[in-house]
Amino acid sequence: MKRFFMIGISFAIAETVIVLASLGQNPSPSPKGSPAREGKPDEAAKFDEPTILKPLDRFDGRTVLRNARLTAAGQGEIQMTLRNWDIPNRQRIERFPELGFLIVQVRSGDDLVTVIDGHRQQRYVDEFFTVPAGSTMSIETGTDTSIIQTLAITTSRNVQANK
């Protein structure tokens, strides 16, 4: 039941967010985030050889939003994909591979930094943040393995924006 409740909540959040997303796509600041940590990205010993990320698919489905503005723009139907990503410690993911507008939750790992369109930010467990469609997100992990959960919302327009 909890799972379906969470999926229901996710849809509700998604409907709100996609409207906002279509209006202006700026990375949402973390309400509890601290200023960006000074990193040393050129420090080779800080990161291991990149691993290929293999997400765990949790949900994948389409839905139609009853929003006149989006329907008129041909974006009433959206694809929603919920995935978990294990990111080993000491990794730098130059370009996070998920497409679309992303709602991201950090599920574990206390040593996670994202760089979204050049904006560098430390992330914390349980934190939510968004990534606009078409943005580039890099991820760096320190001593902890991290798990992030992404809800990717794609329309024909923002899939193209990522290409």
Add this chain to the structure above:
Amino acid sequence: MRHDHLLQSTPLRIAIFLSVVSFSACKKEQEWHSFHYNSMRTSSQPNSTALSDPARVPSLAVRWTWTAPPPGPGGNAGFRASPVVNDNIVYIGNGNGYFYALNGDTGALRWQYPPASSPALVTQFQCNPSSYGIASSATITDINGTDAVIFAAPDQSIGMHLGDSRLFALNAKTGAEIWKSPVIARLTGLTSGSKTEFHENIGYSSPVVFNHHVYVGIGDQCDNPIQKGRVVAVHLDTGAIDAAFSYCSTGTCGDSTRGGGVWSPVSGAGQNVYMTTGNTKAGAPTEPSPNNGLSMIKLDQNSGAIIWKFQPVPWVLDGDPDWSAGATIMSASCGAVVISTMKDGWTHALDDGPTVPGPPSRRWTFPPATIPFTPGDGTTHGDTRYMRGGASWGDVYITMNGGLNLTVSGVLGGYRRLHAFNVCAAEADRLRWLIDVPGTSPPNPSQRYYLGHPTVTNGIVYVGTDLGHLVVIADPSLVPAAGFRCSNPDVTNANCIASGYKFVPQPAVLKDIPLSGRMVYNEPALANGRVYVATEGNNVYMLSP
């Protein structure tokens, strides 16, 4: 004359002898000889003392404080190990790489090892507090009639001279060496991410004396990179490695598979040793075979062969929920129960079962779950911080736990919370009480650690906090609860019953004493009616009512 005459009476001599023996035994039992008290890692002082008297606990106060010398080259200040106590002497290693014996009455230094003029026991591979000097807690034993203290530490005088770890056995009275083991955990290079060097570490795995051996677990240096988890046994009399005992967490002991680090203290009971293991995935493309990572495991004490393995999180869900708390073996009214909380926040209780190989029998999991977890069940199992051992008292197990809201609300809320479980009860009565421990930081997403290892004596629970408080909590059967709260921490009392939950007691706090320095790695040792506790502030404290 009359007294001399009486002493010549054989029956009286026997009676006096037995009295002395029983007094000595009683006195020994009131001490704290190992991390988590004993080989079963019960974290429980069973003898009644002032510390188990709710009327006397409120007068608990600091009687002495001892501060370790500042660290030299390669050392770090602070205690991550916990004290053990024997014959009124307190033993503990420091991040500065020295091991100390203190007078239990006064805190005066009796001896240290090695001498201050000798190099400290530190490693050159330092990345988190598990590699700061001596992080492993000691254990007390008898070696050929001599009281001995055994601890694990890095030592740059052996191997590649980088800080391979070994075991040390010292005369408990004098600090003189009895033996030093060969290299136990190998450190053959300092290259980050190297797959050709060994980066093993003993870390927090406290040695246990059992079956006339000393067993200790091998983990790694902050997963840089993960190493093959192992348990090593050495002969108690000599410190020589017993080649007949062999346990490795993945593949064979000689192959290149990795993972399953043994971060936890090894436990011993009956004819078996028990431990828990860390992750194996860490970006690996394929699962090692066999994969004994993320498991609670029972081994044959002589061979290291697996009797049973309980692996609730399959490889596909391995997001690094290392099992850091060790296994506690409880002699409960429903039988011997092996119990521990995994780093992801679930507590698992198993029947100890027979000593012949076979699958384990799970009694329960809290929060309730279908085990093994599956990709479709909505759970995640990552590098979260439910890492401290639990304490057992009768049929009660006190531990950190993610709580009934774990899968909905995330992991942070449970970091400051202790749960007490009725181990043998029906599921509806599993949760005995829960409390958000005072003296901790407010919930903060950047905060990782809030609580140390709890210990208990006859229902009175002692625990250290990140703000350096020693908090004493009374089971509601001893002192009326401070109140009641919903068993699901997210649900208000007004909605509790209607939401399908029940009220559980919130136990009374008998004492909250601010000390100096975090106590998130440490446990309070409850010995002879006194509390001995160390902090990352570099202090050892003795408190008594």
